[in-house]
Amino acid sequence: MAGVLLLLLLLMPASVMAIGIVCGSGSNYTANSTFKSSLAVLADTLPSNASSSPELFATVTTGVVHALVLCRRDTINTTACKNCVASSFKYAQKMCPDRKTGATVYYDYDEVSALQPGCILGFSGDGGFLSPASSTTGNVTFFQYxxxxxxxxxxxxxxxxxxxxxxxxxxxxxxxxxxxxxxxxxxxxxxxxxxxxxxxxxxxxxxxxxxxxxxxxxxxxxxxxxxxxxxxxxxxxxxxxxxxxxxxxxxxxxxxxxxxxSSMAPAPAPAPTGRGIKPWVIALSVAAPVALVAFCFLVYCHRLRTKHTKGKATLQEKHANEFQGDELVWEMEAELSEFSVYEFHQILEATSNFSEENKLGEGGFGPVYKGHFPEGIEIAVKRLDSDSGQGFIEFKNEVELIAKLQHRNLVRLMGCCSQGGEKVLVYEYLPNKSLDFFIFDENMKVLLDWDKRIAIIAGIAEGLLYLHKHSRLRVIHRDLKPSNILLDSEMNAKISDFGLAKIFSSNNNEGNKTRKVVGTYGYMAPEYASHGLFSIKSDVFSFGVLVLEIISGKKNSHECGAFINLLGYAWQLFEEERWIELIDAALPLNDHSVEIMRVINIALLCVQEDAIDRPTTLDVVAMLSSNTMILDKPKHPAYFSASVGNKEEPTATRSCSVNDVTITMIAPR
CATH class of the missing domain: 3.30.430.20 (Gnk2 domain, C-X8-C-X2-C motif)
Incomplete structure (x- = not known):
């Protein structure tokens, strides 16, 4: 099928169900278009064409629409085939309305009606997929259940x-x-x-x-x-x-x-070769190591029983962990009973021994894998690098902190594993990966219309507001960026990766100081990057950068016009009332231009150079939720004046050409 395709998993309780549907992502057809009239004729004729075929298969072109349909052949039930194709058409038009590039539907029956044949339907304005040769070119309609x-x-x-x-x-x-x-x-x-x-x-x-x-x-x-x-x-x-x-x-x-x-067959016993070796000698030579192994195993089991019950424990238990020769101990709170501590063998089974097939990506502190627990729960497993001291600090920080935070716009930490040198974090699995996978990919970004983008922006803001104001811990994230925004099956945003987060006092909004500056270039507020000062306003700065990237589809580190980054470019366009040039070409304006302009204004308020000028997260949420609130005019952003032609870059932006690398540096006293 032409174009980029979006997969929706849609399971229904009725006897007939759409196992999956793939919608085309192209432009919509109009009410009086030739495409719509051709599709209407096809919907009337294709069910009969398919069911009357001895092979229960048909490829048809009607007007400008091309279609293919195949019914399951084990039961020659022409009525069921006809009904399945007709239902598929209706379902495709309901779930993929007015999509000119078409749709693909996999329709089937549940186990109760398993003997009824299901069907596969695909239609498109591009007839290339009708060629049998298309079976060997890619899997654009790939689906598994x-x-x-x-x-x-x-x-x-x-x-x-x-x-x-x-x-x-x-x-x-x-x-x-x-x-x-x-x-x-x-x-x-x-x-x-x-x-x-x-x-x-x-x-x-x-x-x-x-x-x-x-x-x-x-x-x-x-x-x-x-x-x-x-x-x-x-x-x-x-x-x-x-x-x-x-x-x-x-x-x-x-x-x-x-x-x-053959690998399952037991290895044959070795032929006896020890002529003159007495049986009691053999017995002793075998018994000694067996006894030693048994003793070690009993000691290991005894120690496990003191720590875990059935492979899990609540947060009130204390865990001592050795890391590079040092013992790090922390207490886990009793009231967080839903948090679990897993045995390492459970993690190995869930991830098929950390197989490459299950690998989702590589984070700053180790790889992330998809896994399945026996009860069918899907998980994402972050395995921290054993030789990374920072990785263990992140592990300890995240377990202590995020386990106590619960909000619909925060990723849920389900549990952890700390066994020997292995440090593992277990999260809920979110099928749509991270935000950067969509907004920086020319093919994927077309799947995010303005309604989805503004919903993601609002979700991030709500999650930040919870961290800054409404959670009992009051947290500054310090590493807000697209790769740390995960998307669930409905494209709802969830803030993740709290390894660098800091808890702050509720009456201190303006700043804390650290000698150890951690975060990601391109998203770090200037006062934090230069002087180690962090506050809720430094998170607001990162949020503003993130919003400009969502709207423009460009990374902040990209050179834009006369500026070394996106911030100055966006501010100049806004000042010259040419803000429309900032908007991602994959984002149709339609009736949203006024709202987009307001959101650009809000983003520029968030990235102002002086922290005192930036709004709080509460202000941001209020501005996003109201179309009538009068917005201030933004002052110039940080780093805005450095042009590409300059030989010397400002200290705060040095080496910022790659903005998806998390860095740690020691700030001077």
Whole structure:
């Protein structure tokens, strides 16, 4: 499908459900357009075209709209196919209204109605996707859905069985003229149920293209998902599914025998070679190390029982942690009973031993991984580098601080693990990554219209207000930037990464001083970068930078016009009433120009050079929530006068060409 696509997971309780929908991101069509009239004709005719085909498949071009539809072939139920396609059209037009680039819908039935065939529908104003060759070019409509439970039995055996079953089913489907196959595998052992699978390609694919398409899907199944009770993976022209129950009705299904992996077989006992060695000597030589291992294990278990109950503990427990030869101990508060302390083996299981497949990214203090707990809860795991002293300080700070903070615009810290040299933080998993992933990417930024951007701005402001005024700790974040703003499934903003945060007195709004300046160039207020003075006004400065980046789609560190950064450029455009030139080209103005201008004004008030001139967070929230409040005219921002042509940069902005690197420096006395 042409354009950038947005994936929405939409699970419904009714018997028929849209497993997923992908909306095009292009410009909208008008009420009287040729596209709309063509789409209306297609919606009337395509259900019958597909259901009347012996292959339950159709590709159609009507006017300027191109479409492809494929119904599941295990049950030849033409009425169900027709109804599924019609429902898919209605659902696409409801969830992706007036999208000229079209939509792709994966429609299916729940387990109760599993024998009813589902369908896949795609339509677009660009007909390139109708070519069978498109099956080998990318996965722009890629979608996967997994059961949250695991298959019982030995995980290695189950994983081997599922991979073997899927690979064999893919080969069978590619070898048939209809591009469809089902299979099952039993006698896996270890209490595992019989597994059932289905693979399907659009029948216009060659055997080679079908196999290639299906093998790409099978290749995406990672170590975590391969042991699930079931899963489905789709692209527009092929799909594959497995379940721990029979979900199809196909007389030609075949049994795939399970070849137990050789790695699971016990190693053969070594042949006796010790002629003349007495049995009691062998017994003693074995018993001594076994006894030692058993003793160490009992000591280890005893120590664990004093610290943890079933792998978890509440915050009232004390934990001693060794780090580079020093013991650091802190108390955890009793009232935070929802916070858990996990065993390291639980983290290893949740992240598949920190597999590269589960890696989400690399932070300043270590990598972040996606994980799944056995009960189906998705988590994000930050594993701190063992050789980073700053990483442990961040770990201790975040556990002590963020666990006590709860707000809808703050990321939730679920627990931690401190075992030996391993320091791990466990957060709620947020599927849309961080804000920088969207606003600085030319393809992704088009997904953020003004309504989404202003909602994100307001959410960040609300989160900051809670930190500065309404939380019982009163916190200054000190590292507010796009990569530390995470987005949930509904694109709600959540402030994260409190490793550098500081608690301040409620009656001290104007400043605290530190010799150790930590933060990120490009977002640090001048008084903090130069003199180590931080306050709620330094967070307000970072917020202002963040807002200008959200509106412009540019990083503050980029050279803009005659200025070394975005702040001076934005201020000059605002002064000359050319502020419209600042707005991201991917952001249509429509009826929002007045509101955008107000938000630019607010952002410039936040980045004024003197901290005393900046508004408080409470002021910012009030200004954002009112369209009638009269705004002050902003004074010049910090760093605004340094032009690109200058050989000497101001001290506060030296080495600021990269603004996504967290730095630590010692300020002079």
């Amino acid at each position: 997994w059961n949250t439970l695991n298959i019982p039995g030995n995980a290695r055996v189950v994983a081997a069985a599922v991979r073997e079953l899927l690979a064999a089913t893919a080969r069978d489907a590619a070898a048939t003229a209809r591009g469809f196959a089902t299979a099952f595998m039993d006698s896996i052992g270890g209490g595992s149920p019989t597994l059932y699978s289905l693979a399907q390609c659009t029948p216009d694919l060659s055997a080679g293209d079908c196999l290639s398409c299906l093998q790409r899907l099978v290749g995406t199944v990672n170590a975590t998902n391969v042991v699930r009770m079931g899963g489905r993976i789709f692209v527009l022209r092929c799909n594959i599914r497995f379940e721990a129950f029979s979900f199809y009705e196909d007389k030609s299904t075949r049994r795939i025998p399970f070849s137990s992996p």
